[in-house]
Amino acid sequence: MPDALLWSFSKGAARTLKSRLTLNNGEAMRDMAIEGLGLAILPGVTTRKMPIVALWLPIAPMPGRLRVFVDHLVAELDRARPWQLSPNDSPARP
Numbered sequence: 001m002p003d004a005l006l007w008s009f010s011k012g013a014a015r016t017l018k019s020r021l022t023l024n025n026g027e028a029m030r031d032m033a034i035e036g037l038g039l040a041i042l043p044g045v046t047t048r049k050m051p052i053v054a055l056w057l058p059i060a061p062m063p064g065r066l067r068v069f070v071d072h073l074v075a076e077l078d079r080a081r082p083w084q085l086s087p088n089d090s091p092a093r094p
Contacts (some may be wrong), residue, residue, distance in 0.1 A: 052077060 033040035
């Protein structure tokens with residue numbers, strides 16, 4: 001079973017849950033959790049860390065467009081994480 005379908009939580013005793021529904025839209029996930037139709041990670045609950053990685057073929061020299069894209073990802077993911085903001089907050093922009 002893919003790791004994305006298993007959620008492991010720990011607050012006191014550890015618990016693993018199997019996902020019945022998988023979404024790829026953060027706002028939809030938040031809305032479903034607010035309506036009681038699913039789970040969302042709450043403050044004070046820890047999960048196992050899953051890295052975000054970018055992979056590309058070993059091209060030398062690296063194309064400029066690829067370098068700009070990877071640098072953009074790093075900069076965006078280094079800011080406040082939008083999934084941790086409340087619905088009334090807006091992401092910080094330079």
